[in-house]
Amino acid sequence: MNSPAGTGFPSTPTPAALSGLMIADFSRILAGPLATMVLADLGAEVIKIERPDGGDDTRSWGPPYDNVGRATYFLSVNRNKTRETIDLRSAEGRARAQGIAVEAGIVVENFRPGVMSRLGLGYEELRAHRPDLIYCSISAFGSGLGADLPGYDLIVQAVGGLMSITGDPLGEPQKVGVAVVDVMAGLYATVGILAAVRHREQTGQGQKVEVNLLSALLAGLVNQSSAYVAGGVIAQRRGNEHPSIAPYETLPTADGQLAVAVGNDRQFAALCSVLGAAELVSDPRFLTNTSRVGNRAALRRELSGRLAERGRLSWAEALSAAGVPAGPVNDIAGAFALAESLGLSPTHPLEGQQTVSSPIGLSVTPVAYRLAPPPSGGAL
Structure with missing residues (x-):
C-alpha cells in the first residue's frame, strides 16, 4: 500500500524491513x-x-x-x-x-x-x-x-x-x-x-x-507455568532466589547487593576460588547443584561472610574475570551507564531529545528513528 497523502512519513535512503506496510x-x-x-x-x-x-x-x-x-x-x-x-x-x-x-x-x-x-x-x-x-x-x-x-x-x-x-x-x-x-x-x-x-x-x-x-x-511465566502444568507444583515467593539453582540470587557485600548466578559446578568452583573458600567445593552440603539447593541457607551464610570483606563492584569485576556471572544491583542510571560502557548505545537522538534505543539489530535493514512521538492536534 502507498502512504495516504499528508501522513508526513519521511523517506529513508534504504528501504526498511517493513517498508510498504x-x-x-x-x-x-x-x-x-x-x-x-x-x-x-x-x-x-x-x-x-x-x-x-x-x-x-x-x-x-x-x-x-x-x-x-x-x-x-x-x-x-x-x-x-x-x-x-x-x-x-x-x-x-x-x-x-x-x-x-x-x-x-x-x-x-x-x-x-x-x-x-x-x-x-x-x-x-x-x-x-x-x-x-x-x-x-x-x-x-x-x-x-x-x-x-x-x-x-x-x-x-x-x-x-x-x-x-x-x-x-x-x-x-x-x-x-x-x-x-x-x-x-x-x-x-x-x-x-x-x-x-x-x-x-x-x-x-x-x-x-x-x-x-x-x-x-x-x-x-515459562518454567513456573510448566512446573504447575507438567509437575503439579505451585510456585511460591522466593525473593531473589531461584527455585532450582543455587547460588542464583542477590548476596550482601561490604557496600551493597551483588547478583550471583551460578549455573553449574564449574562456576561454583570458580566462585569459591575467587572468594578464597576452596574448601566449600568439597563440602558434602555443596557438592552438586541439588545439594546446594537443599542447603541454600547454609550456603548463603558461607558466601555472605566472605563477600562482606569487599564491595560489590570489586567482587563483580573479580568474579566476571573468573567466568562467574555476577554484577552489582544497579539503579536505572547505573544500567544505562553500563550499557554505554559496553558500547551498546542505549539511547538515540530524535528531534532534539534522546529516545531509548530499539534492541533489534539488523545488518541490512536497521531500525530507523524517523519521527518523534506525535504532538496533540485538532479533531475531526
Whole structure:
C-alpha cells in the first residue's frame, strides 16, 4: 500500500524491513502502542488514531515529564507514528476512521471486546471492505467469558499469579516494577501480526490476530507455568532466589547487593576460588547443584561472610574475570551507564531529545528513528 497523502512519513535512503506496510493504530496505553512502535521502528507506517478529548490516556500519565512538558510514559511507546485525531462518536469521524483502516490493511486495537464492532470498525465490518485485512485485537481476558472484565496490567499481574511469586517470602505479594504483562502481550501481538503478514503475502488471505494479557502472562511465566502444568507444583515467593539453582540470587557485600548466578559446578568452583573458600567445593552440603539447593541457607551464610570483606563492584569485576556471572544491583542510571560502557548505545537522538534505543539489530535493514512521538492536534 502507498502512504495516504499528508501522513508526513519521511523517506529513508534504504528501504526498511517493513517498508510498504501501513497500520491503523486504534490502541492506547501500552501493549498496543508498544506493538505498533516496534513495527514502526522496522519501517511500517503507523497512523495513531486518538480521541479529541486528551488522546491516549498516557499523555496525562505524569510526572515525570520531559523538558517541554510531555509525559515520558507516552513518549516511551509512540515514536515513528503520525497522528489523526478523530471523534469516533460522530458519523463523520467513524467514516474517516474506516477509510484509514481499510486503506492501511492492518488494524491494531485494544478496546474492550465489542466496542469496535459497535462503532462499525470491528473485524467483520472492515473485512467486508477489505478481504485481506489483518486485524489485531488485544484484550485483558479474551473475547469470550472474560470479555466484560476490565483489566490493567496490575490486575492481570494479581489474578494471573505473577504477584504470588514476586517479593519477599515473608512479605506481601509484589507487582513487577514495570507493566511487564503489557510488554509481553505487545511483543506477542507483534509476532502474531508479522505471522499474519507473511501468510497474506503467500496466500492473499487476511485474518484476525487475538492476544489477551492473561494468556500472555501464563505463557510468559515459562518454567513456573510448566512446573504447575507438567509437575503439579505451585510456585511460591522466593525473593531473589531461584527455585532450582543455587547460588542464583542477590548476596550482601561490604557496600551493597551483588547478583550471583551460578549455573553449574564449574562456576561454583570458580566462585569459591575467587572468594578464597576452596574448601566449600568439597563440602558434602555443596557438592552438586541439588545439594546446594537443599542447603541454600547454609550456603548463603558461607558466601555472605566472605563477600562482606569487599564491595560489590570489586567482587563483580573479580568474579566476571573468573567466568562467574555476577554484577552489582544497579539503579536505572547505573544500567544505562553500563550499557554505554559496553558500547551498546542505549539511547538515540530524535528531534532534539534522546529516545531509548530499539534492541533489534539488523545488518541490512536497521531500525530507523524517523519521527518523534506525535504532538496533540485538532479533531475531526
